[in-house]
Amino acid sequence: MPKSRILIVSNLLTIGGAEKLIYELVVFARQNNIEPTILILDNYKVEYYDKIYKEIKVNVVRTRLHNIKHLRAPFKMLRSIYWVLLLKFFTNNFYESVHLMGLYNLYQIKALLKHKHRFFWHVTNAIQCTNGTYDFPSSYFDDERDTIVCINRYQINELIAHYGHALKCNLRLFKLFIND
Amino acid sequence: MIKLNVIARVDKDKNSFGDLLYALHQLKQEQITQVNILFVGPIGNESLYFETLALAQHLGISSNISFTKKAILIDDLSEDIKSGYFVNFTIADFMGYSALEAIKNNLKAIFYNADSQYIESIKDKPINLCADLKEFISLIKRLISEKPAVDAEIIKSNERLKDTFRLSNNDKRTLLSFIKP
Numbered sequence: 001m002p003k004s005r006i007l008i009v010s011n012l013l014t015i016g017g018a019e020k021l022i023y024e025l026v027v028f029a030r031q032n033n034i035e036p037t038i039l040i041l042d043n044y045k046v047e048y049y050d051k052i053y054k055e056i057k058v059n060v061v062r063t064r065l066h067n068i069k070h071l072r073a074p075f076k077m078l079r080s081i082y083w084v085l086l087l088k089f090f091t092n093n094f095y096e097s098v099h100l101m102g103l104y105n106l107y108q109i110k111a112l113l114k115h116k117h118r119f120f121w122h123v124t125n126a127i128q129c130t131n132g133t134y135d136f137p138s139s140y141f142d143d144e145r146d147t148i149v150c151i152n153r154y155q156i157n158e159l160i161a162h163y164g165h166a167l168k169c170n171l172r173l174f175k176l177f178i179n180d
Numbered sequence: 181m182i183k184l185n186v187i188a189r190v191d192k193d194k195n196s197f198g199d200l201l202y203a204l205h206q207l208k209q210e211q212i213t214q215v216n217i218l219f220v221g222p223i224g225n226e227s228l229y230f231e232t233l234a235l236a237q238h239l240g241i242s243s244n245i246s247f248t249k250k251a252i253l254i255d256d257l258s259e260d261i262k263s264g265y266f267v268n269f270t271i272a273d274f275m276g277y278s279a280l281e282a283i284k285n286n287l288k289a290i291f292y293n294a295d296s297q298y299i300e301s302i303k304d305k306p307i308n309l310c311a312d313l314k315e316f317i318s319l320i321k322r323l324i325s326e327k328p329a330v331d332a333e334i335i336k337s338n339e340r341l342k343d344t345f346r347l348s349n350n351d352k353r354t355l356l357s358f359i360k361p
Contacts, residue, residue: 015251127295128193152274
C-alpha cells in the first residue's frame with residue numbers, strides 16, 4: 001500500500017518560529033508513517049533547514065505559482081507549470097491534507113489550491129500587524145471546509161473580534177509542540 | 181554587569197525593541213548603568229534598525245546595546261553570551277519557539293509581554309514573566325540586588341515550562357486528525 005503523503009507550503013526555511021513548526025510537523029508526520037513534501041514559494045535561496053531536510057531525505061521543492069513566465073530558465077518555468085496544475089487539479093489524489101504555514105502566505109494558494117482538507121496555520125498575533133490589527137482580507141475565512149489552526153487562544157479571540165460573522169471556516173487551537 | 185540577549189529578527193512584526201530601550205533609559209535615570217542588551221537576529225527591516233539606533237542615542241544608552249545582525253543558533257553562541265539572560269517576547273503567557281530553545285538549553289529565559297491589551301489576563305505567573313515595562317524593570321533591579329535567589333527561581337520556573345511543549349496522547353490524536361483527516 002502506498003505511503004500517505006501531506007503537502008506543507010511556506011515561503012522560508014530560515015531559523016525562525018514558523019520554520020521550526022514546519023520541522024516539528026515533518027517529524028511528527030514521519031513518526032506516523034506519513035511522507036511530507038515541502039513547497040517553498042517565491043524563494044530560491046538555500047536556507048538553514050534545506051541541509052537538515054536533505055539529510056533526512058524530505059523532499060523540498062522551491063518554485064513560484066504566479067508570474068511563472070521565465071523563458072531564460074525553462075526548467076524553472078516547467079516546474080512552476082507542473083505545480084500550478086498539481087495544486088489546481090490533482091492534490092486530492094496525492095496528499096491526505098495540505099498545510100499552509102502563516103496566513104501571510106495564503107494569498108499564494110487560496111484561490112489556486114483545490115483540496116478538501118486545507119489547514120492554514122496561523123502563526124502571528126494582531127500586535128505583529130500594522131497598527132496592531134489584522135489586515136488579512138475576510139475572503140481568507142470564507143470557506144467552511146477550511147481549518148485555521150491557531151497556536152494560542154489569543155489569536156482566536158482576535159480573529160473573532162476582527163472578522164466576526166465573516167469567519168465561515170473552522171477555527172482550531174493547537175499548541176506549539178516538540179516531538180519526543 | 182547584567183547581560184540581556186534578545187533573540188529576534190529586527191523587523192516591524194517584532195517591534196517591542198523600543199520598550200527595552202526605554203527600560204535601559206529608566207534604569208540609567210536611577211544610576212543603574214550595568215545593563216547591556218545584545219539583539220541576536222538578522223536585520224529584517226533596515227529602517228527599524230536605524231530608528232532603534234537613533235532612539236538609543238536619543239535616550240543616551242547607545243553604549244549599552246549591540247546587534248549580531250544575523251541569526252545565530254543558541255549552540256553557536258559564546259559561553260559569555262549564554263551566561264546572560266534571554267529575553268523573549270510573548271503574547272501574555274504564550275511563548276514561541278525561541279523561548280523553548282532557551283529553556284531547553286538551560287539558559288536563563290525571561291519573558292516580556294509584547295501586547296499591553298493582555299496585561300490583565302496574565303495570572304499566576306512565574307517570576308520571569310513580565311506583564312509590562314514596570315515589571316520588567318523591577319525584575320532587572322532584582323537581578324542586580326538578589327541575583328542568586330532570582331536566578332534559582334528563574335531556572336526552576338523554566339524547568340516547569342519545558343513540559344508544556346510536549347505532546348500528550350490526546351494532542352497526538354488531534355494532530356494526526358489534522359494530518360490524516
